[in-house]
Amino acid sequence: MKGIAIEGDRNVSLKDFPIPEVGLNQVLIKVKSATICGSDLHFYRASASELGKRTSYISGHEGSGVVERVGDKVRNVGIGDRVAVFHRFGCGYCGKCRTGWPQYCESGETNTLVMGQATNPVISTGTFGEYMLAPSEVCFRIPDSINFESGSIIGCNGITAYNIIRKLGISSGQVVAVFGLGPLGLTAGILLKRMGAIPIGVELSEERRKLARKFEFFDAVSSIEELRSVLKTISDGKREVDSALDFTGNNTAINNAVEIVKPLGSVGLVGIGPGLEAASLSPKKFLERGVTITGILVGNVLNMYELIEFVSTYKIDFSRIVTDRFRLSDAKSAFSKAEMGSFGKVALEP
Ligand SMILES: [Zn+2]
Ligand SMILES: [Zn+2]
Structure with a gap:
């Protein structure tokens, strides 16, 4: 079968691979849709030596x-089932794995156990091929009402956005500032809207702001000054930002998110940007106003059941955020488009 290997230094190539054998607890899936995530781009930009065997x-x-x-x-799951996959798995037995957090697996093998980033293809193979191999515990049936692109997005972007919204306890009617309107921010906006919240996007790219307005964001602006003006148009100007989500990982955006939320409001950090490690936030900014700050890397796998139900019940179509589609054979174009970063999601079709 054909599949894409990320070779480092912005090289990707289509190669021949054997169709994997299934182990006792494994599932072989004929891939119908795969989507490029921001973390695939970290690998795309890495050097071949940093990637090691993964190449x-x-x-x-x-x-x-x-x-x-x-x-x-x-x-x-059984033969013929339509499935989405959650992309992380651990030992399956420790406390973290049993409570749905395999990304914090106590076995210490976490980094090798990410779909498509595994250093052992006997455990799993990635989604950028004609077939993928996955442990059964990360496979979730999806009904016919959820299209394959939505199914693909649910397993990483969807579950991550859903989890941070749940973690902040955001409820209907709340004003939520969404910093960064890339695929993750758009996914969060669509979920927030369906939950009855009022998402307002903050994004520097004009194209992305336009895209966000199509997805029923209340508005999309380029600065917190503009955001303050938009607030004046809601409920006679009496509303404040109840919660803010950051999907940029950018120091300025994180500080703006903390500054814009109301006293006793909450901020959820999800984005991992190049400057995140050096980001600085004065405790004075959140301590005096009692702002809660939390973060999440990826969602809880157990939330997959309720997210799939939510997406199906409210007929959410995440494929609306897919702006570019490429065949596997055109992976080079797909990755360079995804890296440009001013568009929505990029999908690969086998
Ligand atoms: Zn991802
Ligand atoms: Zn574990």
């Missing part, structure tokens, strides 16, 4: 498809 395996961790084969012990 010789199929990449990609967002994907969905139809079950082709299952191992003898698999009970949760």
Whole structure:
């Protein structure tokens, strides 16, 4: 079968790989859609030596498809099922894994156990191929009402956005500032809107602001000064920002997010940007006003059930944020488009 390997230094290539054998608890999935995530771009930009063995395996961790084969012990999905995959898995037995947080698996192997970033293709293979191999515990059936692109987005962007919204306890009617309107911010905006909240985007790219307005964001602005003006148009100017989400990982955006929320409001950090490690935030900014700050890397795998139900019930179509589609054979164009960063989601079709 064909699959894409990320080779480092902005090189990707389409190669031939053997179709993997399924182990007792594994599922072979015929990929119908795969989408490029921001973290795939970290690998794309890395050097070949930083990537090590990963350069010789199929990449990609967002994907969905139809079950082709299952191992003898698999009970949760069967041949012919349409499935989405959650992209992280751990030992399956420690406290973190059992409570849905395999990304914090106590076995210490966390970094090797990400779909498509695995250093052992016997455990799993990535989503940027004709088939992918996944442990059964990360496979979730999706109904016919959820298209494959939405299914692909649910497994990383969707679950991450959903989890930070849940963690902040955002409820209907609340004003939420969404910093960064890339695919993750757009996904969050769509979910917030369906939950009855009032998302307002803050984004420097004009194209992305335009895209956000199409998705029923209340508005999309380029600065917090503009955001303050927009607030004056809601409920006779009496509203404040109840919560803010940052998907940029940018120091200025994080500081703006903390500054713009109301006293006792909350801020959720999700974005990992190049300047995140050097980001600085004065405690004075949040301490005096009692602002809660929290963060999340990716969502809880157990939330996949309710997110799939939510997306299906409210007929949410995440494929609306896909602005570019490429065949696997045109992966080079797909990655350079994704890296330009001024568009929506980039999808790959086998
Ligand atoms: Zn991802
Ligand atoms: Zn574990």
